[in-house]
Amino acid sequence: MIETHDLTKMYGELYALNRLNLTLNQGDVYGFIGPNGAGKTTTMRILATLLNPSWGEATVCGYSIYTGSKEIRRVIGYMPDFFGVYDDMKVVEYLEFFASAYRIKGPARRKICEEVLELVDLTYKRDALVTSLSRGMTQRLGLARTLLHDPQVLLLDEPASGLDPRARIEMRGLLKELRAMGKTILVSSHILPELADICNKIGIIEQGCLLVNGEVTEVMKQVRTDIVLNINVEDRLIDAANFLEAQPEVETVEDKNGVLIVKLNEGVVKYGFLANRLLEQGFELTLFKEDEINLETAFMHLTKGITS
Numbered sequence: 001m002i003e004t005h006d007l008t009k010m011y012g013e014l015y016a017l018n019r020l021n022l023t024l025n026q027g028d029v030y031g032f033i034g035p036n037g038a039g040k041t042t043t044m045r046i047l048a049t050l051l052n053p054s055w056g057e058a059t060v061c062g063y064s065i066y067t068g069s070k071e072i073r074r075v076i077g078y079m080p081d082f083f084g085v086y087d088d089m090k091v092v093e094y095l096e097f098f099a100s101a102y103r104i105k106g107p108a109r110r111k112i113c114e115e116v117l118e119l120v121d122l123t124y125k126r127d128a129l130v131t132s133l134s135r136g137m138t139q140r141l142g143l144a145r146t147l148l149h150d151p152q153v154l155l156l157d158e159p160a161s162g163l164d165p166r167a168r169i170e171m172r173g174l175l176k177e178l179r180a181m182g183k184t185i186l187v188s189s190h191i192l193p194e195l196a197d198i199c200n201k202i203g204i205i206e207q208g209c210l211l212v213n214g215e216v217t218e219v220m221k222q223v224r225t226d227i228v229l230n231i232n233v234e235d236r237l238i239d240a241a242n243f244l245e246a247q248p249e250v251e252t253v254e255d256k257n258g259v260l261i262v263k264l265n266e267g268v269v270k271y272g273f274l275a276n277r278l279l280e281q282g283f284e285l286t287l288f289k290e291d292e293i294n295l296e297t298a299f300m301h302l303t304k305g306i307t308s
């Protein structure tokens with residue numbers, strides 16, 4: 001669906017993108033992760049045929065970015081990191097305006113606009129002015145706009161940026177829905193844990209170079225030094241701590257304000273079995289989750305936090 005070979009973009013002496021090789025197959029949800037200035041937007045803009053590379057090749061659905069820009073634009077939905085909305089336009093009018101740009105006419109246009117509004121959960125705002133929407137709603141409207149012509153491939157540039165935690169969760173839910181619809185999605189973010197559970201592939205880019213690329217589980221193994229879990233149980237916290245400490249896969253257990261911080265041995269990458277063992281022992285789990293800060297720290301370490 002998307003293939004790039006040695007894709008490179010230079011601005012003067014600066015490599016905004018340096019020999020990027022990516023492959024996305026049909027139905028892949030690829031998390032494109034990197035700090036500010038890493039080259040994510042540059043990649044998306046090249047794939048959307050809005051920017052020419054300095055050299056290298058890229059194809060989308062088999063069409064070359066050099067010779068097939070018309071065809072590519074028909075099969076992709078591109079959501080830029082920043083996009084404008086028009087003043088004095090209602091939500092539904094905004095979508096109808098873009099639907100007509102895609103030459104969708106008559107009752108079909110009305111129908112598709114209502115359908116995408118429903119999908120992004122904005123039906124109740126259909127008659128509101130676009131300028132009155134919150135940041136989260138505006139992002140969802142932007143996503144709705146990219147879906148009007150039912151594209152097979154979505155290029156989503158930081159769809160969750162600037163959103164509050166609740167809106168981020170809603171955006172993730174929406175991406176999961178699109179994944180279930182079989183869309184092939186390239187989605188960027190500068191936060192690794194945010195995308196880890198909705199993508200099947202991940203690439204980490206910095207200063208135009210792809211540092212890590214592959215299946216999520218493989219990438220997670222590479223970026224993670226060790227796994228730390230946050231566990232809590234109803235009553236019997238000390239018993240649970242003792243039980244966990246006795247498990248061969250566990251390195252340390254620490255009680256931090258009533259939450260057990262459980263560090264696993266190096267090389268242990270799966271941990272669901274610990275929850276099963278606790279349940280088997282009759283413990284009632286109230287919290288069982290991986291420490292995301294740990295993952296974030298590992299990511300920062302990997303990318304060194306450099307921005308170009």
Ligand SMILES: Nc1ncnc2c1ncn2[C@@H]1O[C@H](COP(=O)(O)OP(=O)(O)OP(=O)(O)O)[C@@H](O)[C@H]1O
Binds near residue numbers: 015016036037038081
């Ligand atoms: N038109 C331009 N002229 C010169 N340099 C540019 C231009 N566009 C981008 N760059 C540079 O190319 C590099 C990659 O930028 P890009 O916007 O692709 O990064 P990004 O990963 O999308 O970052 P962000 O998360 O901040 O959007 C940066 O160093 C940026 O300053």
